[in-house]
Amino acid sequence: MAGRAGVSVATVSRVLTGNYPVSVTTRNRVMRAVRQLDYVVNAHARALQVGTSGTIAFVLEDITGPSFAEAAAGVEEEAVRYGRICVVCATHGSEERQMAVIDLMRAQGAEAVILIGGSRNEAATKQRLTGYAHSLASSGSRLVLCGRPPFDASQPVSVVDYDNEAGAFAATSHLLSQGHRRILFVGGSDGQSTAEERRRGYVRGLSSFGIDPDPELQIDADFSREAGRRAIRQASERGVEFTAVFAVTDVTAAGVMRELRCLGLSVPGDVSLVGYDDVPLADDMTPRLTTVRVPYRELGAAAVRAAMDLNGDSRREPSHVVLGTHLVIRESVAPPRS
């Protein structure tokens, strides 16, 4: 390449990186050679020299989840805005895979690793993540957590969060204010942090209306459609009475809605329903689903910003930004039949 342009490799490097004065004629000569040879620099060689690769890793459970996908879009867009490239890895919920992915990204010299999603076991996970965070920090990288409880500020991990609990509180209050008293919460009590926080909001909503949470009204379910269906089936088999359902997730709500229909119950005529996330699906359901809006795209974007801000000096205090949620009222809630 340098030969073709009749200049030294150093000169080629200078025109290509563009951070050093080069005479116009030389530059043209080089650029012509670049075109003729269809040349691109070797990113690995450059990264090896410069010490950084401009890669942002986004680690999620499953790309197929609409809220994760939305967040991924936010990460991707913001990453390219900063001239970075974005690699996305799925863990399929496995902790080993998560660990493997983080090591992989450390090997790649990723500028930041952004982890989205709740975690199963707060205490143990927190410890493990702290380990990751230090490993990453020691290689000049950053760990950013999305939608998880923050760490204490002494750890080199930033978190971009939203108020899960407040959203759930708002959703529950809405149902309550419409006159519902027997509200079924469909969501995990398996310790998944996101589900747990939402459940807390539900309980607090109830309490603020002076209602004692009835354990019978809380049914386990993960974030899948199938879990939503199963939950309703269980409730029905157990003869649980309720006039409204608060589902931990919009897609869980879709399952709930479907199973309710199978039982011959209409929404919102017989039972009201609210979801969480406000993914596109919510607006396509019939009736359109009342839900809690979570700014996932913005969440992703904020995560890369959090990562980049700390770029200069890695001794900077890790940030904790929390985004707001709000209730989106549509058509799936009505007052209970009297």
Add this chain to the structure above:
Amino acid sequence: MAGRAGVSVATVSRVLTGNYPVSVTTRNRVMRAVRQLDYVVNAHARALQVGTSGTIAFVLEDITGPSFAEAAAGVEEEAVRYGRICVVCATHGSEERQMAVIDLMRAQGAEAVILIGGSRNEAATKQRLTGYAHSLASSGSRLVLCGRPPFDASQPVSVVDYDNEAGAFAATSHLLSQGHRRILFVGGSDGQSTAEERRRGYVRGLSSFGIDPDPELQIDADFSREAGRRAIRQASERGVEFTAVFAVTDVTAAGVMRELRCLGLSVPGDVSLVGYDDVPLADDMTPRLTTVRVPYRELGAAAVRAAMDLNGDSRREPSHVVLGTHLVIRESVAPPRS
């Protein structure tokens, strides 16, 4: 690192890559040092030396599209199965961005670049892609196209396809066999290849029933929900009469369904509706959407396989695999009101 273990760098390399005999004691010593130092190899240095990085690039328009997301999941899974890492880039429909992304991946030494989605202008795009393909091939990489018409076999590009036209034919035939004669096709005629092929299937379906396609019954729309709504609004304003709609995409169908409702029309009572893709949404709509199943996940997986198969000798004939589609009959189609 080598110092800490008291061995040479070569030995460290040997135990870490594991492709060379090392005595058990030495291996243990090295592994201990690895753990103590929390060491990971520098992937760039390795790639620089070995000449390949084990990266598969997946290029799509928008991660948020459910069918793309599904394909991305297929790519990701298959890539990790092969021990590769997967970077996903969004082009947002811009050809320049697409070009930039491909160069970027060439610089990264990606083992393969997988491009999904139709293209606007077949002739020009084909030429441009041929250029990319040769560029990639010359750096030992591969271009794989997903869901696009194949190239002639002399070009170094593999394609993994599915029969768009046959699926559309099946969908249209289904409507026809239910007694519909005025079927509105909602989909682009802007030359987007996917839409175009689906439209051809629609026309052929009509023809096979001896019906001349009425231009009035074909309305422009891209793959978005909004486009679906707009199309129905237009049809209604123009006073077009129809008893069924075939939407180019499930999400377009969701828009169609919504707008139909706004017009006071019920599905399938007043008008029948079929979509295309069979994304999860289709099963969550009310009524559940009859649609054409496209095996997107398998498509993605097949794309990485196509890329890897050619790995050994790059002189091998590029492959063209085509996957099947089939109609999924649900509840959005009924015979027309007499």
Add this chain to the structure above:
DNA sequence: ATGAAAGCGCTAACAT
């Protein structure tokens, strides 16, 4: 403004 050369961290001959 340009060239020469060192060196980034690794792997793969080539010794031993």
Add this chain to the structure above:
DNA sequence: ATGTTAGCGCTTTCAT
């Protein structure tokens, strides 16, 4: 079985 060393392609002093 292990150590020594060249060199992957680039950027970056240091000369000129």
